[in-house]
Structure formats: structure tokens, C-alpha cells
Amino acid sequence: MEAKIAAKIGWVKLSEHRKKIVRDLSNNLKIPTEISKSTGLSKSEVSRTLRALKDAGIVVCHNEESYRGRLYGLTDLGKEILKYIE
Structure with missing residues (x-):
């Protein structure tokens, strides 16, 4: 496992909000x-947690131009991290 991914996994695990x-x-x-x-x-x-996860490359907003109804999902990195926090 790459150190970069390991660091992101650890960062997510440090916060119940990020894990949830x-x-x-x-x-x-x-x-x-x-x-x-x-x-x-x-x-x-x-909102705060999504912003942090987005900045970390773990989630992505699929319709950034929308003011309301922004759709969020996991990036490939987010899906990889999910394997280690479930």
C-alpha cells in the first residue's frame, strides 16, 4: 500500500464524521x-466534512455548478479507503 493512501485512510479513521x-x-x-x-x-x-473530503480527493461533487441539490459520490480513492474502514 502506498504511503499516500495509508495516510488518507488514517485521516478518515481519525474522524467519526468522515467515516460516517x-x-x-x-x-x-x-x-x-x-x-x-x-x-x-x-x-x-x-457541509464542512464534505468540503474537507473533497479537498482530500475522497469525494467528488458531480454538479458543482448547482447551488442546490449538489450530488456527491466517492472517487476511486474514496472507494479504496472504504475497504479499510468498513
Whole structure:
């Protein structure tokens, strides 16, 4: 395993919020409101965490130009990380 991937796995594992969101996106594209409902996290916490995960290359927004209804999913890196946190 590459050190870069190992570091990202460790970073995700350090936060329950990051783990919840990565797990929640494992099978579907979701909007932040859906993530909030299924994880029990507040909408503001979901937004902050999604931004951090996106900056880390773990999630991607598929319709960045939309103000509302942004769809998020896992990147290939996110899918790889998911294997180690389930």
C-alpha cells in the first residue's frame, strides 16, 4: 500500500464524521440533506466534512455548478479507503 493512501485512510479513521459520510456514500450519489438524515449529522457538519473530503480527493461533487441539490459520490480513492474502514 502506498504511503499516500495509508495516510488518507488514517485521516478518515481519525474522524467519526468522515467515516460516517464515506460509508454513507458507498453505494449511492447523495445530496447533503440526505447524508444529514442518514448519518444523524447536522447539515453544517455534513457541509464542512464534505468540503474537507473533497479537498482530500475522497469525494467528488458531480454538479458543482448547482447551488442546490449538489450530488456527491466517492472517487476511486474514496472507494479504496472504504475497504479499510468498513
